[in-house]
Amino acid sequence: MITSGIFMHPAAWFILGALLLPLAAKLKLQKALLIAIPVIAFTQIYALPQGHDFLVGHWLGAELIFGHVDKLSFVFLHVFTLMAIIGCIYGLHVEETEQHIAAFLYVAGSLGVTCAGDYLTIFIFWELMAFASTFLVWFRKKKKSTDAGFRYLLVHVAGGLILLAGIFLRYQNIHDLHFTRILAEGATIADYFILVGFALNAAVPPIHAWLPDAYPEATVAGAVFMCAFTTKTAVYVLARAFPGFEILMWAGAIMTLYGAGFATIENDGRRILAYHIISQVGYMVCAVGIGTEMAINGACAHAYAHILYKALLFMGVGSVLHMTGKSRLSELGGLYKWMPMTLLFTVIGGISISGFPLTSGFVSKSMIVEAAGEHHHLAIMLMLLAAAVGTFLSVGLKLPYFIWYGGRQSSFEAKDPGWNMQLGMGIAAFMCIFIGCYPDFLYNMLPFPVEYKPYFGYHISESLQMFAFTGLGFYLLIKKLTPKRTDVAAEHFTGHLETSTGHSHHPTGPLINLDFDWFYRKGALVVMWIFKNPLSGLNEIVSNIYRTVGTRMTMAIAKGSSWFDWNGIDGFIDGSARGVVAIGDKTRMHVTGNLQHYIGGSVFGVFVILAIVIFT
Structure with missing residues (x-):
C-alpha cells in the first residue's frame, strides 16, 4: 500500500x-x-x-x-x-x-x-x-x-x-x-x-x-x-541508467547529422522541425554516451533549452498552419506582412536552436561540445559542429525565409493567431532569451556543480563566424534549397506505396523523402500479401483436404467408436448385469424364508471350514 x-x-x-x-x-x-x-x-x-x-x-x-x-x-x-x-x-x-x-x-x-x-x-x-x-x-x-x-x-x-x-x-x-x-x-x-x-x-x-x-x-x-x-523523457532515463555507454556517444553524433541533413531537404515545416528533434536529441544522447559530469550537465541543460525553443518553433509553424491551413514551404511566402508577431517568435526559436549568443542554445549546446573536447574525441566534436551548421541553415534560415518571405507571395491574407497562442509563444521566447542572458538560472539546477563559462572570446567568435559563413552559403545556394512541389523520381522507389505524408505517391504529388520507415511500410505490404495470397490459398487447400479426407476419417472413427460402445463396453456391462441377475435367480430358489434352515446351514458351513483347517 x-x-x-x-x-x-x-x-x-x-x-x-x-x-x-x-x-x-x-x-x-x-x-x-x-x-x-x-x-x-x-x-x-x-x-x-x-x-x-x-x-x-x-x-x-x-x-x-x-x-x-x-x-x-x-x-x-x-x-x-x-x-x-x-x-x-x-x-x-x-x-x-x-x-x-x-x-x-x-x-x-x-x-x-x-x-x-x-x-x-x-x-x-x-x-x-x-x-x-x-x-x-x-x-x-x-x-x-x-x-x-x-x-x-x-x-x-x-x-x-x-x-x-x-x-x-x-x-x-x-x-x-x-x-x-x-x-x-x-x-x-x-x-x-x-x-x-x-x-x-x-x-x-x-x-x-x-x-x-x-x-x-x-x-x-x-x-x-x-x-x-x-x-x-527518454534522454532522462538514458542519463540515469546508461551514462558512459560509448555506443550512445557515436549514435548521438550520427543523429545530429542525420536529422539536420533530412531537415535541410524537407518541404513541410513541421517535418523539418521533427527531423531537427532527432538532430538536437542526438546532442543529448551523445553527451550521455560521453558520461562525464560536464557531459551529463550538458545533456540536461540542452534538454531544458531544447524543450522551450522546439516548442516555440512548433507553436510558430503551428500558428501558420492554424491560420492558413498550410505547412509546406512551397505553398507559403510573404506572411511577414500578416503575421509579424509569429515571425518574431519563430525567429527567436530559430536562432536559439542554432546556438546564437544570448539565447538558450548557446549556453547549453556548447557544454556538450566542450565535454567532447575534454574527452579527446575530435571526430565527435567535428560531427557536432557540422550539425550546428545544418541546424542554422535549415531552421535558422530556410524555415523562416520561405514561410515569411520566399520567392512567391501568398495568395491569401492571414493574421497572427489568438491572444492565448501568442502568449504561449511569448513565454517560451522570453525563456529562450532569459536563459541565454542569465545561464546561471539553468546551471544552478543541473545535477553536478558547473564551472563552465559559455561567454568567452573564442566561443563567441567561433559561433559568429559559423553563422556568417552559413548565411553566405544559404544566399549562394538559395535556388538549390528552394522547396520543390513535385518529385517524379520518388515513384520509382515507392511505386504506389503510401508515403510518409499518408497519400499514395504519384508523379504530381508532394515531394517525399525516403527514410527507414520505407522498410516497415514495404514490409507491411509484403506481410499483407503473404497473408492474402499464399497463406490464404494454403488455408483453402487445408480446408478442402479436411472436408474430403478429414470429414470421412472422422465419420469412420465415429462409427468405429459407436460399434465399440454398443458391442464392447455396453456388451460387457450388460452381460455382467445379466450374470448377476441369473445368480440372484438361482439363489432365490434356495431361499425358504425359514430362520432355522439359515442357522443350520451356517453351522454346517463353519464345521466344514474347521475340518478343512484341522486335517490339512
Missing part, C-alpha cells in the same frame, strides 16, 4: 485534472482547470522530498517506488511542468475536451517516468505516454493522421515489449527492479534490451522514423506537447 500522500506526486495532479475535465467543461470551467493543474504541479515539485523515496507500494511481491527525486530528475520535472503551463496556454482555444484529457495523461506519463524509482513503475507510465500521445495524432481526424497514429502506436508498443522483456530478464538475473545506473563493463543482454527500449523513444536511428511520420500529423496543440516530452 502507498505510504505517503498521493498528491505529493506531480503526475497525480494531471491524472486528477484529466478526470475532472469533462465536469469542468459542463460547468464552463475548462480553461481555468487547464491553467490551474499545471501551475499547481509546477509549484508542487519544489516541495518534493529529495534524496529518499516516497509513495512506496507493494504489488505481487514487488516494491513500486512512485517517487524518487534528486537533482537529475528535478531539472526534468521543472521543465516538464513549465512546458505543460506553456502548452496549456497555447491550447486554450481548443474546445475539444478529449484532446486536453489526452494531453494531461501524456504529461502525467512523462512525470511518472521521471519520478519512478523502479522499472515496473517506469513501464506503467512509459505505456501511458505512448497510448495518450497517440490520441493527439488521431484527434486531427484526417486519414493521414489516423494512419500515422496507428504506425506510431504499433512502433511504441513494440518498443514497450522490448523494454518489458529486458526488465523481466534483468529481474531474473539480479532479482532487483530498482532503477539505478548500469555499468557498461558488466552489461548483459537484458540491459541492452532496456537500452533499445529507451533508445526507440529517443528516436535513435534506425528506430526513429516514427517521429517525422507522426509529429507533423498531430493536431496543432498536440504537436507542441509531443515535441517536448517523449524524446526528452
